Amino acid sequence: MTVTSPHAPLPVEPPTGCPFDPPAEFGRMRIEEPIKKISLPDGTWAWLVTRYADIRAILGDTRFSSDTTTPGYPLSGMTGGANQQNRGFIRMDPPEHTRLRRMVTREFMVKKVEALRPEIQRITDELCDAMQSAKLNGAESVDLVEALALPVPSLVISLLLGVPYEDHALFQGLTGKLLSRTIAKEEADAARSELRDYLDRLVTAKEANPGDDILSRLIVEQQHAGEITHDDVIGFAALLLVAGHETTANMIGLTALSMMGEPKTAQQLREDPSLIRGAVEELLRFHSIIRNGPRRAATADIEIGGQLIRAGEGVVVAVPSANRDPEIFENPDALDVCRPNAQHHVAFGYGIHQCLGQALARVELQVVLATLLRRFPTMRPAVPIETIPFRTDMAIYGCHELPVTW
Amino acid sequence: MNITLDEDKCCAAGQCVLVAPEVFDQRDEDGIVVLLDAQPPAEQHAAVHEAAAICPAAAIQVHA
Ligand code: HEM
Numbered sequence: 001m002t003v004t005s006p007h008a009p010l011p012v013e014p015p016t017g018c019p020f021d022p023p024a025e026f027g028r029m030r031i032e033e034p035i036k037k038i039s040l041p042d043g044t045w046a047w048l049v050t051r052y053a054d055i056r057a058i059l060g061d062t063r064f065s066s067d068t069t070t071p072g073y074p075l076s077g078m079t080g081g082a083n084q085q086n087r088g089f090i091r092m093d094p095p096e097h098t099r100l101r102r103m104v105t106r107e108f109m110v111k112k113v114e115a116l117r118p119e120i121q122r123i124t125d126e127l128c129d130a131m132q133s134a135k136l137n138g139a140e141s142v143d144l145v146e147a148l149a150l151p152v153p154s155l156v157i158s159l160l161l162g163v164p165y166e167d168h169a170l171f172q173g174l175t176g177k178l179l180s181r182t183i184a185k186e187e188a189d190a191a192r193s194e195l196r197d198y199l200d201r202l203v204t205a206k207e208a209n210p211g212d213d214i215l216s217r218l219i220v221e222q223q224h225a226g227e228i229t230h231d232d233v234i235g236f237a238a239l240l241l242v243a244g245h246e247t248t249a250n251m252i253g254l255t256a257l258s259m260m261g262e263p264k265t266a267q268q269l270r271e272d273p274s275l276i277r278g279a280v281e282e283l284l285r286f287h288s289i290i291r292n293g294p295r296r297a298a299t300a301d302i303e304i305g306g307q308l309i310r311a312g313e314g315v316v317v318a319v320p321s322a323n324r325d326p327e328i329f330e331n332p333d334a335l336d337v338c339r340p341n342a343q344h345h346v347a348f349g350y351g352i353h354q355c356l357g358q359a360l361a362r363v364e365l366q367v368v369l370a371t372l373l374r375r376f377p378t379m380r381p382a383v384p385i386e387t388i389p390f391r392t393d394m395a396i397y398g399c400h401e402l403p404v405t406w
Numbered sequence: 407m408n409i410t411l412d413e414d415k416c417c418a419a420g421q422c423v424l425v426a427p428e429v430f431d432q433r434d435e436d437g438i439v440v441l442l443d444a445q446p447p448a449e450q451h452a453a454v455h456e457a458a459a460i461c462p463a464a465a466i467q468v469h470a
C-alpha cells in the first residue's frame with residue numbers, strides 16, 4: 001500500500017522569463033533545507049539533495065546504490081527507469097558495474113576520442129553544408145535541433161558502433177523517432193522495438209564479420225571468451241546510444257542558443273578559439289541538462305551534511321543546483337566562459353558512474369561550437385525566444401525545437 | 407611532491423589527463439590511469455592538485 005506523501009514534488013519549472021535558470025526553489029533549499037523530502041509521482045518520497053558538497057559525498061560513496069532493484073530505489077518519475085531488463089551497467093553496482101564498464105572504457109579514453117576529432121569535424125561540416133543549401137534553396141528558417149543537434153551524436157555513435165554507411169539514414173530515423181515528443185506512444189514503442197531489432201541484426205552481422213568498432217571488439221574479446229552473451233552486446237549498444245544521444249543533442253541546442261543570446265561572448269570565442277574548451281565546461285555547468293537525477297538508494301545508515309539517511313531510503317540528486325552552488329562557483333548564475341573552476345561541475349555526475357562518454361561529448365561540443373561560430377556568425381532565432389518550446393517536461397533539459405535563420 | 411594512484415578505484419574518466427597531461431596518461435587497453443611522473447616539477451603542482459580534486463573516483467593521492 002502506498003501512503004500519499006505530503007511533501008512538495010521535485011521542482012522542474014525555470015523562473016518565469018529565464019529558461020536557462022534552474023528552478024528558483026533550489027536557491028532557498030540549499031540554505032534552509034539542503035537535504036529535504038520530496039514526493040514522487042507514485043506517492044512515495046525520496047531525499048532531494050541540493051548542495052554541491054553533499055552531492056559529491058553521495059555520488060562518491062558506493063554505499064549509495066545505482067541498482068534499481070535495491071530496496072528504496074526511487075524509480076517513480078524516472079523515464080525508462082522502470083525497465084529492469086538489460087538495464088546496463090549504469091544501473092548496477094560494483095563488482096558487476098566495474099567488470100562491465102571496463103570492457104568499454106578503451107574507446108572513450110581521451111586520446112582515442114581525440115583521434116576521432118577529424119571525423120567529428122567532417123560530420124559537423126557536412127550537416128552545416130546541408131543547412132546552408134536549405135537556406136540557399138529558399139528555406140526561411142532551419143530547425144537546428146533536427147538539422148544538427150540530433151544528427152551529430154547519432155552519426156558519431158554510428159561510427160563507434162560500426163553502423164555501416166548505408167544504414168545511417170535508417171539508424172538516424174529510428175533514433176530521432178525515439179526522442180520525438182510529437183509522435184504517438186505506439187509509434188515510439190514501435191520505433192524502440194525496431195531499433196532493438198536493428199541492433200540485434202547489427203550484432204549478428206558483426207559476429208559473422210567483425211570490423212574495427214566497439215561491438216566487434218566486445219564480440220571477439222568478451223563474447224567469445226564466454227564473459228558476455230549476444231544479448232549483452234546488444235545491451236551495450238543500446239546503453240551507449242541512449243546515454244549519448246539525447247544528452248549531447250540537447251547540449252548542442254542550448255549551446256547554440258546561448259551563443260545567439262550573448263553576441264559579445266560569441267565574438268570573444270571567435271577571436272580566441274583557445275577559449276572554446278573552457279567555454280564548453282562552463283556551458284555544461286550552466287545548463288546542467290540532467291534534471292531528474294542521478295538517483296541512488298542508501299544501503300546503510302549514512303550521515304550526509306548533518307542529515308541521517310537510512311538504509312532503504314531513496315535519494316535524488318539535483319545536478320543543476322550543485323552547479324549553481326555559490327559556495328563553489330562565484331556569481332553562479334552568470335555564464336562566464338573564462339570561469340577558472342568551471343570544470344569542477346558535476347554535469348557528468350561524480351564517482352564511479354561519472355559519464356563514460358564525457359571525453360566524446362566534450363569533443364563533439366567543442367567542434368560544433370567552434371564550427372557554428374565560424375560558419376554562421378549572424379545566426380539568430382527565427383522566432384521570439386518566448387515561443388521556443390523548452391523541455392521542462394523531460395528528464396533531460398533543452399529545447400524541443402530551435403528554428404534559426406542567418 | 408609525491409603522487410600515488412589507486413588503479414582499482416580509477417573509472418577511466420580521463421579528467422586527470424585533460425588537466426595534467428604531462429603527469430597522467432591512460433593505459434591503451436582500458437583507459438586506466440598511468441603515472442608518467444610520480445615526482446613532477448614545481449610548475450606541474452597546481453595542475454596535479456587540480457587533477458586530484460576533480461578525479462571522480464578519488465584515485466589520486468598527492469603527498470607533500
Ligand atoms: C553532454 C552530454 C552528456 C551528459 C550531460 C551526460 C551525463 C551523464 C551523467 C550525469 C551520468 C551519470 C549517471 C549516474 O551517476 O547515475 C552519465 C553516465 C553515463 N554516460 Fe553520459 N552524458 C553525456 C554524454 C554521453 C555520451 C556521448 C556517451 C556515450 C556515447 C555517454 C555514456 C554514458 C554512460 C555509458 C554512462 C554510465 C556510466 C556508468 O554508469 O558507469 N554519455 N552521463
Ligand code: SF4
Binds near residue numbers: 416421
Ligand atoms: S581522473 Fe581519476 S578516475 Fe579518471 S582517469 Fe584519472 S585517475 Fe582515473
